[in-house]
Amino acid sequence: MSMHEQARLRRIKSEFQKQFGHLPQYIVRAPGRVNLIGEHTDYNRGFVLPAAIDRDFIIAASVASGEKITVWSNNYEEKDSFTLTNIQASREYHWSNYLRGVVSTWQAQHKSAIAFNAVTDGNIPQGAGLSSSAAYEVAVATLLDQMCNTALSAKEIALLAQKSENDFVGVQCGIMDQFVSLSGKHGAAVLLDCKNLTTETIPLDLERYDLALVITNSGISRNLTASDYNQRKEECNTGLELLIKIIKRENIKSLRDIPSAEFIKYQHFLPLALRRRCLHVVEENDRVLKAAQALVANDVTKFGELMNESHASLRDNFEVSLKEIDLLVSRTQAHPGVLGSRLTGAGFGGCTVSLMNSSSVGSYINRVLPQYAEATGITAQVYIAKVSDGASIIERPMAATGGELAQVPAL
Ligand code: GLA
Numbered sequence: 001m002s003m004h005e006q007a008r009l010r011r012i013k014s015e016f017q018k019q020f021g022h023l024p025q026y027i028v029r030a031p032g033r034v035n036l037i038g039e040h041t042d043y044n045r046g047f048v049l050p051a052a053i054d055r056d057f058i059i060a061a062s063v064a065s066g067e068k069i070t071v072w073s074n075n076y077e078e079k080d081s082f083t084l085t086n087i088q089a090s091r092e093y094h095w096s097n098y099l100r101g102v103v104s105t106w107q108a109q110h111k112s113a114i115a116f117n118a119v120t121d122g123n124i125p126q127g128a129g130l131s132s133s134a135a136y137e138v139a140v141a142t143l144l145d146q147m148c149n150t151a152l153s154a155k156e157i158a159l160l161a162q163k164s165e166n167d168f169v170g171v172q173c174g175i176m177d178q179f180v181s182l183s184g185k186h187g188a189a190v191l192l193d194c195k196n197l198t199t200e201t202i203p204l205d206l207e208r209y210d211l212a213l214v215i216t217n218s219g220i221s222r223n224l225t226a227s228d229y230n231q232r233k234e235e236c237n238t239g240l241e242l243l244i245k246i247i248k249r250e251n252i253k254s255l256r257d258i259p260s261a262e263f264i265k266y267q268h269f270l271p272l273a274l275r276r277r278c279l280h281v282v283e284e285n286d287r288v289l290k291a292a293q294a295l296v297a298n299d300v301t302k303f304g305e306l307m308n309e310s311h312a313s314l315r316d317n318f319e320v321s322l323k324e325i326d327l328l329v330s331r332t333q334a335h336p337g338v339l340g341s342r343l344t345g346a347g348f349g350g351c352t353v354s355l356m357n358s359s360s361v362g363s364y365i366n367r368v369l370p371q372y373a374e375a376t377g378i379t380a381q382v383y384i385a386k387v388s389d390g391a392s393i394i395e396r397p398m399a400a401t402g403g404e405l406a407q408v409p410a411l
Contacts, residue, residue: 052184129345304339
């Protein structure tokens with residue numbers, strides 16, 4: 001653990017002491033992610049290739065008696081509390097709804113829950129497409145798993161966290177963000193098959209090629225619930241239903257089950273907007289598999305080209321980019337030493353991810369970002385991502401017994 005990380009943990013513990021009068025029993029960390037390629041394919045049961053990053057969400061907690069959960073947010077400097085028997089979304093403390101949602105989903109699934117006091121601390125930029133909300137949910141679900149001694153698998157924790165985002169927060173997200181926040185590996189991307197939730201670790205040895213994975217925050221924040229995300233999902237479902245009727249082949253359960261050659265044959269039956277959405281998904285699945293193969297074959301040039309193609313499709317077919325982001329991406333792609341650049345995450349704002357020679361990072365920051373600022377009036381922020389491990393328990397009681405479970409009446 002770096003000195004910087006140790007200092008952060010000390011600050012979190014001392015805040016906990018200040019708020020609750022003793023040190024926390026548990027400290028859990030869950031990272032954000034950058035998606036290298038495979039956008040809007042997860043909820044279509046397709047392929048994605050994300051990596052966990054060294055920006056994370058930390059929750060420090062101790063079991064409490066009674067039925068009250070109290071949480072202090074270091075980021076907002078606000079305290080929220082609620083009882084296990086009546087969990088509603090908070091209008092006052094928006095940031096607390098990710099925690100409320102996971103606890104509520106946990107109770108519904110396990111018919112029991114546990115009261116606790118917590119301090120939360122995140123350094124993933126919010127609304128930037130780097131999965132700050134998934135990291136929050138995964139940290140809380142992992143904490144509950146520890147406190148309640150349930151020994152859930154990573155897959156079960158990811159599904160619970162996703163359900164909470166779908167049902168409580170109201171975003172019909174796929175499984176990618178929660179899954180990679182749990183299963184990320186240092187120095188590797190995770191090839192996730194969202195149909196059967198199997199993964200393959202794909203080495204991402206940036207140092208070997210002297211490459212940098214550069215995340216650029218466009219400075220345009222997006223609010224997923226208010227965005228067109230759920231609408232895009234519906235469009236994919238409607239396109240799929242039409243294709244199932246037209247193709248009349250058995251075993252088509254998702255767009256993933258339609259190969260691109262077959263899609264091309266039948267695409268003209270779809271209305272234009274749906275045709276474009278489905279085309280993106282079908283081709284993006286192919287690109288993910290090719291991109292993973294390119295990384296395995298050490299063909300980083302090919303990988304970069306696929307990133308560029310993915311962006312073009314997000315812009316033209318899936319229509320989730322913005323003109324400011326298109327400008328940033330095209331200037332980045334044209335910059336010497338850049339292998340590929342694209343919008344990452346859901347879109348409608350947020351970050352780009354770019355693969356470039358390490359020696360090009362300085363000139364990228366000094367030339368491309370001022371051009372972007374001049375054209376848009378917005379200052380973009382750059383993070384050089386380190387590909388990190390998935391969620392971990394940093395501290396827990398020596399013999400964690402799970403404390404006393406507060407049994408909550410069947411819901
Ligand atoms: C968000 C969602 C993910 C995924 C991406 C788009 O990050 O949470 O499930 O759909 O958008 O690829």
